[in-house]
Amino acid sequence: MAECISNSSLQAVALIFTSFILWLSVVETGYVIPALLAATGTILVAGARVRNRSESHFLCKIGLHKNKQAGWDKEWQSAAIYQCERCGRTKKVIKGV
Numbered sequence: 001m002a003e004c005i006s007n008s009s010l011q012a013v014a015l016i017f018t019s020f021i022l023w024l025s026v027v028e029t030g031y032v033i034p035a036l037l038a039a040t041g042t043i044l045v046a047g048a049r050v051r052n053r054s055e056s057h058f059l060c061k062i063g064l065h066k067n068k069q070a071g072w073d074k075e076w077q078s079a080a081i082y083q084c085e086r087c088g089r090t091k092k093v094i095k096g097v
């Protein structure tokens with residue numbers, strides 16, 4: 001539980017920091033520097049994820065799972081179950097009719 005809280009708060013801090021710097025640089029300059037800073041912010045968020053997640057593969061750590069459909073949910077017929085080929089993590093995806 002504590003791990004979840006620190007993970008999301010780190011991401012929140014990184015996002016707030018990024019939007020603050022973005023706002024500052026839009027006021028001061030053009031668009032190139034904000035783009036660079038946005039990239040920096042994305043790396044910060046990814047870094048916060050890497051430090052707090054337990055998945056073994058690097059791409060899984062930054063949230064890029066290699067999901068493959070593993071079946072359908074028994075209770076919810078329109079929900080497909082996806083499983084990551086690398087770390088085995090599963091998720092449900094509700095599909096539109």
Ligand SMILES: [Zn+2]
Nearest residue numbers: 060065084087
């Ligand atoms: Zn994965």
